[in-house]
Amino acid sequence: MSQLDALIVKVDDRLANPGDMLSLNGHIDQKSFSLGDHDFTLPKGIDYDLVLTNAGEGILVTGIVKAQADGVCDRCLDPAHLDLSGEVDEYFLFEEPQKVYEDEADEEEGVDFSLVSDDETIDVADAVLAALLMETPYIVLCREDCKGLCPTCGTNLNEEDCGCAATREEQQILEGPFAALGTLDLND
Numbered sequence: 001m002s003q004l005d006a007l008i009v010k011v012d013d014r015l016a017n018p019g020d021m022l023s024l025n026g027h028i029d030q031k032s033f034s035l036g037d038h039d040f041t042l043p044k045g046i047d048y049d050l051v052l053t054n055a056g057e058g059i060l061v062t063g064i065v066k067a068q069a070d071g072v073c074d075r076c077l078d079p080a081h082l083d084l085s086g087e088v089d090e091y092f093l094f095e096e097p098q099k100v101y102e103d104e105a106d107e108e109e110g111v112d113f114s115l116v117s118d119d120e121t122i123d124v125a126d127a128v129l130a131a132l133l134m135e136t137p138y139i140v141l142c143r144e145d146c147k148g149l150c151p152t153c154g155t156n157l158n159e160e161d162c163g164c165a166a167t168r169e170e171q172q173i174l175e176g177p178f179a180a181l182g183t184l185d186l187n188d
Helices: 102-108 125-135 164-175 179-183
Strands: 008-010 021-028 032-035 038-041 046-054 058-072 079-093 121-123
Touching (some): 032 125, 046 125, 058 125, 079 125
Antiparallel strands (some): 038 058
16 A cells, blocks of 8 residues: 655644634646555546544544546456545544453454544545545556457457457357267257
C-alpha cells in the first residue's frame, strides 16, 4: 500500500466545542499509489472535500475523496482508466478510552481508533488514502465486458477472434470419450 504525505489539521478554536464544524477541501498532488500487485498512476492527483466535527469525545472526519487512476487491465493487459470516489469516515479521540469492564475490554480489542496528537493536530492523510483504496477494485478491467487474451496464442480477443477456441472445441470432440461413437454405422 502506498502512503500519502501528511495532511495535518490543527484542532484549534474552530473545533473547541462539541458540535463545532470545520470544512476542509483541497487537492493532493499524489502521482501514484499501489494496491496489492497493482500500481496506479494519478494523472490529476486526489481531490478531497471533508468536514471535521467535534463530537465531544473526539473529532469525526467525514467527506468525499475523488481521483482518476490509470492502471493495467487484468484480462487483456491494455490500459485501464478508473474514476474513483470514496467516502471518508474516521474518528480521532481526544483521549484513549478507559476499560471499564472486562467484557467491554474484549469487545474493544478489535476496535481501531486514532488519537488527536499531543500538539492538538490530526493527520487525515491515512483516512483519505483508505477511502481511495476501498473504492479501488481488486480486479482491474479496461471495460466490463473485456474478453481478455487467448490462452493459446495470446491474441487480444477484444480486437479479433483468433479461432483458437473453435479449434480447441473441435479437438475435444475428436479426442473425447465418446469420439468412437461418431464412427458407428447405426443403419444396420
